[in-house]
Amino acid sequence: MKTPISELTNKGDKPTRHGFGEGVLEAAKKNQKVVGVGADITGSVKMNLFADAFPKRFYSLGIAEQNCMGVAAGLAQEGKVPVFSTYGVFSAMRTTDFVRISVCYNALHVVIGGAHAGISVGPDGATHQALEDIAIMRSLPNMTVVSPCDATQAKIATEKAINALSGPVYIRFGREAVPDFTSEDLPFDFNQAQLFRHGNDLTIIATGHMTWEAMKAAQKLSKQGMEARVINLHTIKPIDKETIRQAALETGAIVTIEEHQVHGGMGSAVAEVVVKEHPVPMEMLGMPDCFGESGQPDELLEKYGMSAKKIEEAAQLILTRKRDKI
């Protein structure tokens, strides 16, 4: 699983939601039991690929997300494999009690898509930027939380989540076209974080769109004589404790970055492992406990501290902390 950086080159920008849509379609071609549930924004969340190919297996339920989630639970109880996707602000938050009781407490295999995750949604502003979904979904018993790093990985993870996992799954992805840099051949295992770059001075753990930023930052740091290990934490729950423990042990400093609130998200999940397994200094990058706003994706990521440049700054800081043992 040790992928040298040279293999991770951008094949061209592509939104991760396209990867999700393609993954659903592939899963549905192989598995007759796959059905779709829609809450009006079918094209936007790319469920249209499935709905067009299998119109009889797609149930439009209108702008009624709670009902969509309950219906998905009922479909799952009858042996169907339902995929319900809408914007993450709705699929993870409007429906939370339905996810908790009807889906998770009943331990049903419902695949929940969280579209338009992160602040890179851009001009739509705070109402439509899902920034708390990881924290909420990962706190629910039985839930798997997946956050692929690019469109290729979104496709693979989605297909596997539908046809190879059991139980509830939340998979988040973004709106904007972002570098598509992983290969279809890259082994993908929900239980195994991916090592994208070797390095022993510090570790950068990233998820979603931020993994590419982490790779860019690592290259810049390398030119300054600092070798950063980069881990793509595509699955936040269950979390790959061993890879994190090893990173803490071998590099002694960890920076996390995610398009999500710093409170309760992927960085918090990593910290929960680190404090127990091998405490080392950590810096967590993400939304600083505030709502987003309208703007271009790159402007917003810069303003709120989720970019390669911010990772470099955090790396400098954490190396000082590591050296001074603070």
Next chain:
Amino acid sequence: MKLDKTEDLKVKACEIRKDVVRSLGIAGSGHLGGSLSTADIFTALYFNVLNHNPQNPSWPERDRLILSIGHVAPVYYTALAHAGYFPKDELKTLRKLGSRLQGHPGREHGLPGIELSAGSLGQGLSVAVGRAIAGKADNRSWTVFCINGDGELQEGSIWEAAMSAGHYKLDNLVVIVDRNRVQIDGKTETVMRIEPLADKWKAFNWNVIECNGHNFDELIPALNKARDFKGKPSVVIANTIMGKGIPEIEGDYTWHGKPPKPGQVDEFLRIIDKNG
């Protein structure tokens, strides 16, 4: 065990009411009022209307009974035990640590016959819609029954689900509303008016049947008519009385969420016998 005679159903309902009182007395907490208002509905379903097999709870051809109002678990468990899903003796463990009889139904605890872990109001109907959609998609002949409370109909999600069932013409779905006219805070029409109730369901493209929820000669034909109705989902608005069977507490909303006190159990059992 199907009971065809009204007299036999009445006897069974009386036994179920008494076991509800006993188990709640031992538990020391739980919901007596709604358990008694739905006791005849559960009796009608498990001893006459439902196609089911207590020896094989997951029999694929069974009718699905979804209990959305999980707080009436005591009567649900009692009906299941009397129908033969598990030993009646286990009713004594209601709400105790390690029991399969959770305060609200939880499938992960393994009690046979539980179709859905539920209790957060307003969710069961959506799940029932999902199951009915699946049944139609696969041309299955079973029916989904869903028991809802009247206060529960104040949840907005109920009407999302109702709209979708009407849209998809789910005539394999029957909702039973326990219309006991009260909820924890008082009368439903004071807490938040739900009338005109039949008109609401009609407006959502449902077939509406109203009946006395304590009279088997009305209730069972109503449930069967609802099951047989084609082209629309059906709702049976069963007019009931909270605490039914114990005149001393009938219609009193303060009995929504409390059990009999230890000293009241024997008295309540005698009263139920006298009125049964």
